[in-house]
Amino acid sequence: MLINFILLFLFAGVPYYIYFEKTKKLKREQIFFLSTFLLLFGIILDSIFPQEISMPFVIVAFMSSLFTLYQANKTTNLYKLAYYVLFFNAPILIMFKPEQSVLYALSLLLTLFGLYLIAKYYERSYGSANYQSVSGITLMTPYAGLFLTTYLTALALYPPFPNSILFLHGILATDMNAILYFIIVVIFFGNFLIAARVMAKTVFGKPNDNIHYIDLTSKEKRLHLALVIVLLMLSIVGLKEVLA
Numbered sequence: 076m077l078i079n080f081i082l083l084f085l086f087a088g089v090p091y092y093i094y095f096e097k098t099k100k101l102k103r104e105q106i107f108f109l110s111t112f113l114l115l116f117g118i119i120l121d122s123i124f125p126q127e128i129s130m131p132f133v134i135v136a137f138m139s140s141l142f143t144l145y146q147a148n149k150t151t152n153l154y155k156l157a158y159y160v161l162f163f164n165a166p167i168l169i170m171f172k173p174e175q176s177v178l179y180a181l182s183l184l185l186t187l188f189g190l191y192l193i194a195k196y197y198e199r200s201y202g203s204a205n206y207q208s209v210s211g212i213t214l215m216t217p218y219a220g221l222f223l224t225t226y227l228t229a230l231a232l233y234p235p236f237p238n239s240i241l242f243l244h245g246i247l248a249t250d251m252n253a254i255l256y257f258i259i260v261v262i263f264f265g266n267f268l269i270a271a272r273v274m275a276k277t278v279f280g281k282p283n284d285n286i287h288y289i290d291l292t293s294k295e296k297r298l299h300l301a302l303v304i305v306l307l308m309l310s311i312v313g314l315k316e317v318l319a
Contacts, residue, residue, distance in 0.1 A: 078124050079132045082169060085117035087139040088162030103154035103204070107191055110158040111184055114168075118180050122173045129169075130254065136166040137258050144265045148272060151207040153194035156273065157187045160230060163265060166258050167245065175245035178316070182229075182237040182309050189226040189302050192295070193219065200289040206273065211282035216290040222299040224278050229306060231270035232263055237306055240313035247317065 083089070090113065095106055140163050147159040164183060168176045194204040196219060201209055213220035229236035246259060282288070291299065 078120065078126050079129045079169075082117050082121055082126070083132050083136055083165075085113045085120075086162075086165035086168050087136050088143060088158070088165070089139075091158065091162070092139075103152060103158075104191065104194070107154055107158045107187075110161050111187075114161055114180060114184065118168070118173075118177055122177065125173050128249075128255075133166055133169055133255070133258065136169050137261070140164075140166055140262065140265070144269070147269050151205045151276070153190060153197060153204045153206060153273075156269070157190045157194065160187055160190075160266070160269060163269070164262065167242070167262055170255060170258070171245040171249055175241065175248050178309070178313065179238070179241040179245055182241050182306065182313070185302060185306055185309070186226050186229045186236075186238060189222065189299060189306075190230075192299065192302075193223050193226065196291060196295060201286065206277040208283055209277050209286055209288075210280035212288070213278050215282045215286075215288035218291045218296055218299075220278055222291070222303070224274065225303055227270040227274050227278070231267045235307070235310050237309035237313045238266075240310055240317060244313055244317045 088110065091106060091110065095101055095109075101109065143159050143162040147156060147163060150156055150159065161183070164179075168180055171179060197206060197209065198204045212223065225236075229238045232239040232242055234240060242263070249255070251259075
């Protein structure tokens with residue numbers, strides 16, 4: 076019971092919602108790294124002390140996810156979006172066994188780190204990580220558009236990216252009931268809606284004539300390319316796990 080409570084506290088963004096959002100003690104990018112650390116700590120804790128699925132905790136995490144989905148669909152800040160997606164996927168991490176949750180969490184974190192890097196690029200190029208006014212980047216900054224589209228596609232749980240494959244692997248390895256299936260469906264479509272909304276707002280559309288568009292630097296391109304290669308390697312690992 077205690078471990079389940081700790082995992083819920085770490086995964087579902089409780090420190091953020093009850094403290095950091097209200098006090099503004101940390102910057103948004105710092106909250107992303109703190110949330111990542113708490114998630115990794117929770118995954119390690121779950122690996123050392125494996126827990127049976129506790130439906131009350133899953134349901135509470137799911138309620139937190141619904142609130143996070145609402146928050147994610149309101150924000151236009153890429154930093155906030157990154158840690159909102161972490162919180163939104165909390166029920167999955169609690170439902171899956173450690174063998175599956177570790178891989179899914181790793182894939183999710185790598186994808187969100189890519190989104191974090193894009194947020195840094197937005198902040199450097201446009202003065203803010205808000206994407207609302209920066210539309211049509213596929214036409215104006217093709218490399219930034221390509222990598223952002225890649226990360227959003229992975230978050231939307233489309234193959235061949237590992238998020239979708241490891242999500243499927245976790246479902247196949249979990250003893251499911253009607254409530255868990257319902258949560259799975261909501262999380263799946265929620266991830267898709269979050270990613271699709273951002274894609275529609277900034278990747279596509281008519282470029283903003285008031286914006287001076289700047290594409291990724293050579294160093295940033297290499298870093299994003301390396302990250303995508305690692306994600307594709309995780310896809311191979313996930314595919315082997317599904318077929319095993």
